[in-house]
Amino acid sequence: MLKFLAGVLFIPYVTFADTTVSPDRLEIISNLKQEIAKQYVLEDKNPAILDSLKILSSSEELQLVSGDKEFAEVIDSNLKKFDKHFSFSWKANEKTGTNQSSESYWEKLERKNSGFSKVEILAGNVGYIDFWGFDKVNSNSTERVANVMAMVSDASAVIFDLRNNGGGHPEMSQLISSYLFKNRTHLNSIYWRYSGEVDEFWTFRKVKGKKLVDVPIYILTSNKTFSAAEDFAYSLQSLKRAVVVGEVTGGGAHPMRFLDFGNGFVAGIPYGKAINPVTKTNWEWVGVKPDLISSKEDAFNLAYFTVLENLVKAELSFAAKNEIENKVEELAMALRD
Incomplete structure (x- = not known):
């Protein structure tokens, strides 16, 4: 039998926060x-x-x-x-008189060698270029690109590592690509909504230093590869100038502009879209699909292994061939693990 206890029921006073949007x-x-x-x-x-x-x-x-x-x-x-490519962010206003203002993406690229973090010649005479952003094209970045490309100018093949590259300016893609084609080549176009016009991006007629027009090109990608980095990979892949190795990329083909809404709020609104001259479309949402699919971690070994397997077929000195064969065996074991 249920028993009811006599007494007073105390209900605590509760205040509810205002849940309306200001x-x-x-x-x-x-x-x-x-x-x-x-x-x-x-x-x-x-x-x-x-x-x-x-x-x-x-x-x-x-x-x-x-x-x-x-x-x-x-x-x-x-x-x-x-x-x-949409973005909306907030940042507290910097205190007056301090020197701790935030560094923009472009300022960071300018300070950090236009994004180029490693350039080397690997066993088998394979060039390797690792960079994390596409800088604006100016006198400083043009000189840096010339120095990077000079380092690999006599390589038998070149691997561009874009696995951690978040993009940047399309003109940098245009500049680097200009080293890889003999003749002036249409790489990409961008439609701008505000004007209704289409800008075409072609390789530059002249570059500083030697071109690598016959050198095999490989590009490493991951799901973090985005924007202008995707433009570089997609354009070279569609023109059959490069082999893409790794993961499907992030899928951002719409350039954006930033708008200040005051009180620390800033929006990035995509106002253009890429149009590839070969495919007549772009990589928006779908990403750049690799020719050789692998995990981000295995992409380098797979690309390097593929490069060397092709190079070893060429007429080489005994020492060069021996160096490549030893490295191929080492990479094959790593890929099996």
Whole structure:
């Protein structure tokens, strides 16, 4: 039998936080929607993007967010469902009088050798170039590229390592590619929504130093390879000038511009799209698909092994052939493990 205890039931007084999105944040979302409607390159996607932001602005997820950084992260995550080049971020205003202002991507590239972190000649006379970003083309970066390409100018093959390359400026892809073709070659085009015009990117007629027009080219990729790095890989692959080895890339083919929304909020809106002259399309969402598929970790060994297996067939001195055969055996064992 149930027994009921006589007494007083005390209900604690509970205060509930205001779960409405602040007017300031609603205004930011409204302004963001306006800019996307005006600038986003795939106009047919705009209704879905704007509807998603409208729904998000009254969602519980956004209502429960307190900090500006978390608010920006929710917006950013929502936008990236439509295009990986979308971005929305927040950063606290720098204190007046301090020298701790944040370093931009371009400033970091300028400070760190235009992104080139390693250049060497491997056993078998194979050039290896590892770089993490595509710098803007200027006198400094042009000289750095010339120095890098000079290092591998007499190599029998060259491996470009883009596994940790997040992209950058398409003109750097244009400059490096110019070393790899004898004749002026159409690499890529970009359609700009704001003007309705299409810019064509061709190899430059002249470069500093020696060209590598007959040298086999291999490109290493991972799922972190993105944007201009994908442009480089996709363009050379479509022109049958390079073999791509590794993982399918990130899938970002839409250049973006940054807009300041005030109070530390900055949005990146894709306003152009790549159009490859061979495929008539691009790598948006689908990524660049490797010719030789492997994990990010095995990509180098697989590419190097493939290069050497082809080089050993050429007419070589005894010492050169012996060096290659020994390295092939070593790489074969590593790939089997």
